[in-house]
Amino acid sequence: MSETPHSGLAERAAALDAADRLAGRRELFALDDGVYLDGNSLGALPVHVPxxxxxxxxxxxxxxxxxxxxxxxxxxxxxxxxxxxxxxxxxxxxxxxxxxxxxxxxxxxxxxxxxxxxxxxxxxxxxxxxxxxxxxxxxxxxxxxxxxxxxxxxxxxxxxxxxxxxxxxxxxxxxxxxxxxxxxxxxxxxxxxxxxxxxxxxxxxxxxxxxxxxxxxxxxxxxxxxxxxxxxxxxxxxxxxxxxxxxxxxxxxxxxxxxxxxxxxxxxxxxxxxxxxxxxxxxxxxxxxxxxxxxxxDGVSVDAVRAKSLALTDFFLECVEAYAPAGRVTSVTPVAHAERGSQVALRCDDAEPVMRRLVERGVVGDLRRPDVLRFGFTPLYVGFADAERAARVLAEVLVLPREQAA
Amino acid sequence: MSETPHSGLAERAAALDAADRLAGRRELFALDDGVYLDGNSLGALPVHVPxxxxxxxxxxxxxxxxxxxxxxxxxxxxxxxxxxxxxxxxxxxxxxxxxxxxxxxxxxxxxxxxxxxxxxxxxxxxxxxxxxxxxxxxxxxxxxxxxxxxxxxxxxxxxxxxxxxxxxxxxxxxxxxxxxxxxxxxxxxxxxxxxxxxxxxxxxxxxxxxxxxxxxxxxxxxxxxxxxxxxxxxxxxxxxxxxxxxxxxxxxxxxxxxxxxxxxxxxxxxxxxxxxxxxxxxxxxxxxxxxxxxxxxDGVSVDAVRAKSLALTDFFLECVEAYAPAGRVTSVTPVAHAERGSQVALRCDDAEPVMRRLVERGVVGDLRRPDVLRFGFTPLYVGFADAERAARVLAEVLVLPREQAA
Structure with a gap:
């Protein structure tokens, strides 16, 4: 189902971000121009903390x-x-x-x-x-x-x-x-x-x-x-x-x-x-x-966080489905909202080199050995454009010649 | 055995500090113009830490x-x-x-x-x-x-x-x-x-x-x-x-x-x-x-710390003996070096108000209820003049009219 990035997903991401009432929280955190999807392992630094x-x-x-x-x-x-x-x-x-x-x-x-x-x-x-x-x-x-x-x-x-x-x-x-x-x-x-x-x-x-x-x-x-x-x-x-x-x-x-x-x-x-x-x-x-x-x-509703989290993981799964070469990754995260947390886990034969290449390209998730790529979606600072970009970079990495795990 | 502060102890303190090879460590710590004798409870901040x-x-x-x-x-x-x-x-x-x-x-x-x-x-x-x-x-x-x-x-x-x-x-x-x-x-x-x-x-x-x-x-x-x-x-x-x-x-x-x-x-x-x-x-x-x-x-010998610690507690006990009104405090810390740590504990009937008044006057020790005044001697940043001053202020407090514990 691999599609080009011109599938309209980037535009949809922009619209979703524009409508996101939690989007303003992102500026409270120290983030760079990468995509940080490892907040389910270590949350980002709130800038006022130091x-x-x-x-x-x-x-x-x-x-x-x-x-x-x-x-x-x-x-x-x-x-x-x-x-x-x-x-x-x-x-x-x-x-x-x-x-x-x-x-x-x-x-x-x-x-x-x-x-x-x-x-x-x-x-x-x-x-x-x-x-x-x-x-x-x-x-x-x-x-x-x-x-x-x-x-x-x-x-x-x-x-x-x-x-x-x-x-x-x-x-x-x-x-x-x-x-x-x-x-x-x-x-x-x-x-x-x-x-x-x-x-x-x-x-x-x-x-x-x-x-x-x-x-x-x-x-x-x-x-x-x-x-x-x-x-x-x-x-x-x-x-x-x-x-x-x-x-x-x-x-x-x-x-x-x-x-x-x-x-x-x-x-x-x-x-x-x-x-x-x-x-x-x-x-x-x-x-x-x-x-x-x-x-x-302060002032954040956990219900709003949950709604955004589900929208983010839905959208990421949709982007992966659209962009990734067929058969290279399989989601092990439940589709049903009632059974899904705030991360997406993708099974991938060569998960270790794939995650390494993702990190090199600024998309930080993590690995659970032997074959799980984990992407955590932290609604306070992750947006829909991040999700689209992560899926797009993942697809780019997945079409590269395979590399052995280090 | 109450003596005046003109007993020569202040001069001896100055000489002991001048000869103290650990004296230079004091500048590594954030200290004020008081005497901090509670490093046995919470050590002082090394200034480079923040x-x-x-x-x-x-x-x-x-x-x-x-x-x-x-x-x-x-x-x-x-x-x-x-x-x-x-x-x-x-x-x-x-x-x-x-x-x-x-x-x-x-x-x-x-x-x-x-x-x-x-x-x-x-x-x-x-x-x-x-x-x-x-x-x-x-x-x-x-x-x-x-x-x-x-x-x-x-x-x-x-x-x-x-x-x-x-x-x-x-x-x-x-x-x-x-x-x-x-x-x-x-x-x-x-x-x-x-x-x-x-x-x-x-x-x-x-x-x-x-x-x-x-x-x-x-x-x-x-x-x-x-x-x-x-x-x-x-x-x-x-x-x-x-x-x-x-x-x-x-x-x-x-x-x-x-x-x-x-x-x-x-x-x-x-x-x-x-x-x-x-x-x-x-x-x-x-x-x-x-x-x-x-x-x-770095570069500190624990043996040197121990030698200074014993000299400090000896000197403090000597100053207390010289300055404090007879019978108001009794040391419960052993005299023998082999049985002494790095603090001096003085039994005092009205320990709580005495310690409060000491702290108000810039000499910070602490209290162990009901009747023990504790003074910790941290050789890296406490000097002999501190010990002499602490004993002198203690004597000043002890001659004030007694106050009930709060």
Whole structure:
């Protein structure tokens, strides 16, 4: 179905960009004349962040020093920033706390969920298509708590649930294919079986509505460096639904989660609320970098982001279909909107050299070995002309003589 | 023994500063005309750090974006920075990895040490005077692994050791009193009992020689925001002695510790070396802030730091003795050098208002409730005139009419 670039797609892209009410957000980010489709791995830099971080370093740390724990609000940053993220994932205030990595938060969530599930339930179902770290951490948690891990395809979860199920750990969006799983339906099924669900939102938060409160999710974790643009390795977050907080029993009860942390008592007594999910001293520089970055969300509706995301991925798939030589790439991302996140994954035999050539030509996606090209669409700064250009350059690369993987 | 400031101490301070070969380091830090004696809680800002962090944000993140994981060395930062810290704690390269908080590293170390100790040893001895988080985390680890916690004063450890001892978790320096524990002797005693020791170096690293390799320590953890000046909440580190690395079995086996992290395989296979202590994606902004901050150590001998530290705390104690009204404060920091870290802790009935008044007068120490005034001496930027002035201002405050604690 290879067509020339004169198929009218470029003109349509221009019209779509002109009508895009989020288009103005792009100027908030540091971007160049390339096409950055890797915001699902590392979000772009909001341009105002370096000045804000400079203030954190030179004034808050450099001048106020220790006083900043109170005077600059360092001490309360984990829950304050959690409350900034909360509306982006459909959570009321007081349920999200920022800190640690996603892996560490998976550990807290899985162990605590197993304890909440109670005695007699000894199985943890884990998304068999998960980003690997969730599975590794769940297995370690299970080894420590005496649970048994049952790997299961997300679609097969309802059939795998039973009276022994304690916890189900699922990814909202599959990191490889971009498939969006049915959070409301699966959460309901897990609850009907009397178990708890832990959702990993790494590939959905900031790209589409999550609705944690609306759908009665128990616990959730996510990173902040993808669609939330918090910076490389910026702290992750943990959501504990309010109804579970009083019984939330963390396996990492560090002093920051103590009811009276400066009492320095030898006995542990957990704080109330989201603070209970904290562990050690928060990494303030990364955390306040994230806090500054979240300003780009002020006034943005997640529904508008979702609408643009779907329009972008639809349009990109249409452009690939129009431009790419037949048979060279196959989309593994679902066509149905209800099953699609905010990325397009294309299977390609020679994915590694193809992605290398794309990057050389200014179109940055990434590779999931052995044969998946990933293109992430970040509605705050990716436009329709970007999508058209990416598909056009991809088609140019695909008609070049094949090259062996390095 | 209250004397006037005309006792010759100010002159001695000036002479000591003039002879101090580390005095030139002070200009590397952002300091004001006050006396900052809280570097044992939050080290001061090295003045070159903000420009380095700006480069991380604007060029590495803002321009190179995802490419920085390779091109800017982000991916290898945890072990590279670990190797910068290693000589400061007496470790050869390849045994220290940076990341996570101290609390999370205590969890890794205690669980892994318990596994290394093997079956049949079911007791974890924990420093009864510990900074609380170590005790909370050790208790959580023990609950998960089936060990029993035995709180013990560090001096009583030898008597408490036995065939059931698996792990001993100790603080090198007591955060409250500043007492330095006998790391070589206690490590030897633990080994003689067939157990493993985990040392918490938060209050010693960067202030005195630790000698992890020399003394055969098994595992150690520490923070980097005190004497190492890494910034607020900067990442902690984990030391795993080379002889234990092959069997080190982390309870937090995140994808960053996998032998082939980008293979994204469902099965976990640990990497070799210090990398095995990693968990999730490193918080790059905090981590590279720390890396920049470590430049102040280039060319510094830890032995020289220790010599100055002892001279400073000796001199401060002498000044307090000379200036302070009799009976108002009592040092709880050991007189013997072999038992002293790099802080002086003074017991004072009305410690809270006294510290508040000190801070108002530009002398910043901190308080450990209910009755301890802490003064940390950071040899890279605190001088003898600072010590004399701090003692003099303390004496001025102590003769004021008493004030109730707020």
């Amino acid at each position: 000045d804000r971080v400079r203030d954190v370093l030179t004034r808050q740390w450099g001048e106020l020093r220790i006083r900043s724990w109170d005077e600059s609000g360092w001490w309360t940053a984990p829950e304050r920033i959690g409350d900034r993220i909360a509306p982006l994932v459909g959570a009321a205030a007081g349920q999200v706390v920022v800190g640690d990595s996603t892996s560490v938060n998976v550990f807290k969530a899985v162990v605590a969920a197993g304890r909440l599930a109670g005695e007699g339930r000894d199985e943890i179902l884990v998304d068999a298509t998960t980003f690997p770290t969730d599975g590794y951490i769940a297995a370690s948690a299970a080894r420590l708590t005496g649970h048994r891990i049952v790997p299961v395809e997300p679609a097969d979860v309802p059939a795998a649930l039973g009276p022994r199920t304690a916890v189900v750990l699922l990814n909202h969006v599959d990191y490889r294919t971009g498939r969006l799983h049915d959070l409301p339906g699966l959460t309901g099924a897990v609850h009907a079986a009397g178990a708890l669900v832990v959702w990993d939102l790494c590939h959905s938060a900031g790209a589409l509505p999550v609705g944690l409160d609306e759908h009665g999710v128990d616990l959730a974790v996510g990173c902040t460096y993808k669609y939330l643009n918090g910076g490389p390795g910026s702290p992750a977050y943990l959501y504990v639904a309010e109804r579970h907080q009083a019984a939330f029993d963390s396996p990492l009860p560090g002093w920051n989660s103590h009811a009276d942390p400066f009492g320095m008592t030898p006995g542990y007594a957990p704080a109330d609320g989201s603070v209970r999910g904290r562990v050690g001293t928060p990494d303030i520089v990364s955390m306040l970098t994230l806090e500054a970055a979240l300003d780009v969300w | 420009d380095r962090v700006r480069d991380v944000l604007t060029r590495q993140w803002g321009e190179l974006r995802i490419r920085s994981w390779d091109e800017s060395g982000w991916w290898t930062a945890p072990e590279r920075i670990g190797d910068r810290i290693a000589p400061l704690v007496g470790a050869a390269a390849g045994q220290v990895v940076v990341g996570d908080s101290t609390s999370v590293n205590v969890f890794k170390a205690v669980v892994a040490a318990g596994r290394l100790a093997g079956e049949g040893r079911d007791e974890i001895l924990v420093d009864a005077t510990t900074f609380p988080t170590d005790g909370y985390i050790a208790a959580s680890a023990a609950r998960l692994t089936g060990h029993r916690i035995v709180p013990v004063e560090p001096a009583d450890v030898p008597a408490a050791l036995g065939p059931r001892t698996a792990v001993v978790l100790l603080n090198h320096v007591d955060y409250r009193t500043g007492r330095l524990h006998d790391l070589p002797g206690l490590t030897g005693a633990v080994h003689a009992a067939g157990a493993l020791v985990v040392w918490d170096l938060c209050h010693s690293a960067g202030a005195l020689p630790v000698g992890l390799d020399e003394h055969g320590v098994d595992l150690a953890v520490g923070c980097t925001y005190k004497y190492l000046n890494g910034g607020p909440g900067s990442p902690a580190y984990l030391y795993v002695a080379e002889r234990h690395q092959a069997a080190f079995d982390s309870p937090l086996p995140g994808w960053n510790s996998h032998a082939d992290p980008f293979g994204m395989t469902p099965g976990y296979a640990p990497a070799d070396g210090s990398v095995r202590g990693r968990v999730g994606t490193p918080d790059i902004v905090s981590m590279l802030t720390l890396e920049a901050a470590l430049d102040v150590w």
